[in-house]
Amino acid sequence: MTAQTHWQAWHEPYADETSPLSRRLRLVQQHIASWLDHRSGEGLTVVSACAGQGHDLIGVLASRADARRLHGTLLEYDAGNVAAAQAAADQAGLSNLVIKQADAGQLSSYVGAVPADLVLMVGVFGNISDADVKRSIAALPQLCAAGATVIWTRTRRAPDLTPTVRGWLRDAGFAEVEFHAPDDVRFSVGVHLFEGTPQPVNATGTIFTFLR
Template sequence: MTKDWYAWHADYDQPGSALSHRLAELRGRLRAALDAAPAGPLRVISLCAGQGRDLIPVLAAHPRRDDVTARLVELDPRNVEVARAAAADVGLTGVEVVAGDAALTDRYADLVPADLVLACGIFGNITDADIRATVRHCASLCATGGTVFWTRHRREPDLVPAICDWFAEEGFTPVAVSSPADGVGVGVHRFTGTPRPLATGVSMFEFVGYDRLTTPDRSRGDHCG
């Protein structure tokens, strides 16, 4: 049975839920990054963007909103429509919501290297090897001085320390990483290296889904929540 990634978003609206805590933490980190961003145009990409609940409300209320050109990529058409409506309702003409596979590098070729890269709701739903590969691709997606935002649960086995090591190997320095006690698993890393050319025609990861990662017969998960 394929997980319903549209219904999955309902937990964001439940006070006290892990997702609502994660969302609040992530929005705060996004605001801080926009506050600190240099003057001029800003490029933002969001992989597996869902309904855009992390980015769109932050941009709507931020003084830099008109400096931002953003692309949100999401496979579930219902989530795409919600995100498009949300951006239109607050007049974010620079925000584009694309329906498609967020793992494909070609989706971002004309907007990278970007100032903000959101890879949220992904690392808990793909294999460890694909997490490593995605971190490697972040060195092509992110501009020097830009910031990557990512999420991963802190349950055992806790992969967050390894993910931080992988980011370090690719030229990123940590800005903030939530502790196991926080439970919400939000990471923020700044890129200090030189962006590598983005490989074209490449799939960065296969979205399996957390509910299927431990099953012997893993079919491809087609929705990025």
Template structure:
């Protein structure tokens, strides 16, 4: 997978990826608007070009309240994200070129008010999805929001992902319609943040043959 070229579908107006992006951005916008007054911390795992946050933040009333860290392994994507942040004057947005699966990347920013896990759950095993969700209690403050995505191709694991979040003291706030062509979920953490366990690896990106033994097609990560 060329993770830089993958972003080209965002620019196709009615593509599933473009529609999913607009949906995620709407939920990011709502999460920032609904957050308590004061400083806000945002972290984004596998942030790509940062469009989930960086297309929302420049015009948002809370822009100056937000400190953010975007972690992305592909240096082309992280360079684009850094340029976008710079052009918008978002000096409080940090872009890290590194392995987003290492929990140490979020030290000093967690527990956060908003955690973005977009484009991840469709590229890792079910065991790693559950493991990552379990670690969200180390990333998210009480009352904080996690926004995540997952394709709805067979087998549809969105209901199971919701169950895993609920088991970790996250309550469902919003879920895209089953027939939207993609899955976007919003969960609010109602538990107590756990100390960060440094050295933890959250997930490993894998091929479709590993993460799904059936012959179903993945339309979208």
């Protein structure tokens, strides 16, 4: 599954604040923070698919006094990244987050972690086939609570799939809140609001397989 890509080394550009990856991270973090600002109450839930070292979610929650309003699960396959995310969560005192080594392409991995109020699909859609992107989006109602927000990313490397992705999200019951596609980079960041009806998880389902 991940034989060709070293998914720990993949995180290294985060050390450079000017890298496109860091720019993408800041956008994702802004949307996570803004989502928390706009959601009142306790008991909010989050799930992050292919969470890596958790820079986005842990990075936001580490500096928030209200971090405990949110609890959730980070699903990550690579053991080194799981350990890094766990260390970051521990350092920030975020015992409200579970870092789970699991295959996020299997819906069974989400059982107990969903329905979630915030679903992060960050760094996923650019690493799977177009058919799997479509399948994953169609399955999002199984991951989302009513009124959930999904934050997702996708490269716009030609042929740019993002117009199709946005259409698939519309078809799955999502309204677009934001779509960032800066001219000088190839990444994009989307934010979508779930307006449909949550569906039970089909725990035998597969939604994606990483290509690299």
